[in-house]
Amino acid sequence: MPLIEQKLTMKQQAFADNYIELGNATEAYLKAYPNVKKEATARANGSRLLTNANVSAYIESRMEELKSERVADQQEILEYLTSIMRGEQQEQTLRGMGEGYQSIDDIDVSAKDRIKAAEMLGKRYAMWTEKQQIDGLVPVTIVNDLDD
Known part of the structure; x- marks a missing residue:
């Protein structure tokens, strides 16, 4: 993950962290870039940042970390x-x-x-089932003998 962090500006990382927390690109952009006042600008730029390869890779990496920390496997x-x-x-x-x-x-x-x-x-471990589930491929041959 350190390589990804180096590729992001501080504002991009703030946007990504806010996006992870809020789940809304417009709100995340407005928090990371407080001098932007127009919601339409924030919506467009937030959407653009989500398509940035470094930002999306950072978000994906952080989400994977959070998932592994919070969710029991x-x-x-x-x-x-x-x-x-x-x-x-x-x-x-x-x-x-x-x-x-x-x-x-x-x-x-x-x-x-x-x-x-x-x-x-x-x-x-399917210890209590009387019926056994068998998964596998069974070859099927279709014979057309209607004309015979």
């Missing part, structure tokens, strides 16, 4: 479900201590939640 989800199923996770619960006092305590995940995690993992 398949492996992370499977590992988390496995840790729940194995009882390696804890959850918080509120406990009454009498006379209006309460405390938050960590407890092991319930058996019900562990079973649910196991079911979800089993579904992922």
Whole structure:
């Protein structure tokens, strides 16, 4: 990513960062270029900047980074479900201590939640299906014997 950043001016990078945050090229342009007052100018120039190869590459690169930071991938989800199923996770619960006092305590995940995690993992690996899905190519030969 450092190569992409070097190709952008500070205003182009500000536009790209605002566009990622706002999802609107006109608003992003107006924020990055505050001396522009006409919305029509901002709309045209914002659209033009989105077609700039360096700006679009920067936006794509940043979106990929944000996606990987914020969204759990398949492996992370499977590992988390496995840790729940194995009882390696804890959850918080509120406990009454009498006379209006309460405390938050960590407890092991319930058996019900562990079973649910196991079911979800089993579904992922198609362990509970009686019907087997078979994917593949089957050769088909069409014979025209109507005239015989």
